[in-house]
Amino acid sequence: MKNILITGGAGFIGSHTAVELIEAGYGVIVADNLSNADTTCLEGVEKITGQKVPFYQIDCCKKEDLRKIFTENRIDGAIHFAAFKAVGESVEKPLMYYHNNLLSFITLLEVMVENNGGAVVFSSSATVYGQPDSLPVTEDTPRKPAESPYGNTKQICEDILMDAVKAHPCLKGVILRYFNPIGAHPSALIGELPRGVPNNLVPFITQTAARLREELRIFGNDYSTSDGTALRDYIDIVDLAAAHVSALERMTGHNPDGSCEVFNIGTGKPISVMELVEKFTEVNRVPVRYKITGRREGDVEAVWADTSRANKVLRWKASRSVEQTLANAWAWEKKLRGIN
Numbered sequence: 151m152k153n154i155l156i157t158g159g160a161g162f163i164g165s166h167t168a169v170e171l172i173e174a175g176y177g178v179i180v181a182d183n184l185s186n187a188d189t190t191c192l193e194g195v196e197k198i199t200g201q202k203v204p205f206y207q208i209d210c211c212k213k214e215d216l217r218k219i220f221t222e223n224r225i226d227g228a229i230h231f232a233a234f235k236a237v238g239e240s241v242e243k244p245l246m247y248y249h250n251n252l253l254s255f256i257t258l259l260e261v262m263v264e265n266n267g268g269a270v271v272f273s274s275s276a277t278v279y280g281q282p283d284s285l286p287v288t289e290d291t292p293r294k295p296a297e298s299p300y301g302n303t304k305q306i307c308e309d310i311l312m313d314a315v316k317a318h319p320c321l322k323g324v325i326l327r328y329f330n331p332i333g334a335h336p337s338a339l340i341g342e343l344p345r346g347v348p349n350n351l352v353p354f355i356t357q358t359a360a361r362l363r364e365e366l367r368i369f370g371n372d373y374s375t376s377d378g379t380a381l382r383d384y385i386d387i388v389d390l391a392a393a394h395v396s397a398l399e400r401m402t403g404h405n406p407d408g409s410c411e412v413f414n415i416g417t418g419k420p421i422s423v424m425e426l427v428e429k430f431t432e433v434n435r436v437p438v439r440y441k442i443t444g445r446r447e448g449d450v451e452a453v454w455a456d457t458s459r460a461n462k463v464l465r466w467k468a469s470r471s472v473e474q475t476l477a478n479a480w481a482w483e484k485k486l487r488g489i490n
């Protein structure tokens with residue numbers, strides 16, 4: 151059995167990825183400092199899979215702490231999610247973002263090189279494309295200068311992995327550029343648990359439907375889109391998690407030249423903010439109060455993925471419908487809040 155270290159494995163994407171990996175026959179070890187998560191989702195992973203998941207509450211910036219994991223376990227690869235992810239906060243606290251997001255990744259790579267290397271999946275984001283000149287974006291669409299320190303850390307970490315794989319033949323790398331991950335596991339045992347007021351659209355919708363928030367603000371209806379609201383590519387969290395299994399398989403066999411490959415992970419279908427809100431209401435038969443406000447600073451008008459490279463090379467494709475995904479998101483929120 152291959153053992154995979156998941157840094158940030160207690161979080162939204164990390165916990166869903168842990169489930170997919172375990173179900174695909176991998177051994178999973180989780181490292182997380184719980185700075186933006188608690189153990190709820192880890193417990194959910196164990197309930198879904200019926201397996202105990204070794205968990206290290208450590209800060210990945212601390213080399214000694216990471217070394218301990220490699221001493222106590224044979225690690226064949228790592229998926230790196232451990233990072234701060236709030237765009238606005240990164241503008242206010244750039245040094246904290248650069249320190250944490252860069253140092254944790256560099257430290258992980260250093261410790262892997264000390265331990266005979268392995269396969270590395272880096273969690274990148276569609277944010278690296280900014281507002282692209284043409285749509286959909288392929289992996290060859292040029293990256294735009296980052297709009298925030300958060301976005302810049304994604305670009306820098308992509309470059310770090312590319313350089314590290316070139317210099318250290320013991321390392322293999324894949325970069326996954328996620329579009330907008332939403333939803334929850336169909337069991338409703340794991341899902342998104344934002345701390346405080348959610349920044350992202352779907353948790354804000356589910357919390358408004360659950361009456362934790364008075365109303366959703368739709369940021370702008372004056373974009374050049376059919377209904378004036380912004381377009382995104384919303385990808386089901388379980389589909390996205392499954393892409394990590396495909397990425398690991400790609401590195402353990404089929405990549406002929408050992409280069410660090412990049413893949414867009416999305417559905418390839420744009421949906422507007424308004425359409426998503428309407429679909430949520432329709433599918434779940436629950437009202438969501440909203441009002442239209444001004445645009446949010448830093449938002450792009452439209453971005454969606456060309457996923458043909460991932461479809462072909464990783465043999466991965468998003469398969470869940472957005473209706474199914476929004477039903478899962480609501481089931482998770484209801485369970486959290488004790489709503490019938």
Ligand code: UFG
Pocket residue numbers: 235237275276277300329330331349350351352354366367368369370380381382423446448449450
């Ligand atoms: N939106 C609202 N109201 C809200 C929240 C969001 O109208 O309360 C809109 C946004 O303006 C945007 C869309 O919903 O048009 C999606 O917004 P999210 O915040 O859910 O997602 P983003 O597309 O802004 O975020 C993505 C990734 C981030 C990344 C960011 C960079 O999820 O990781 O792009 O811009 F940092």
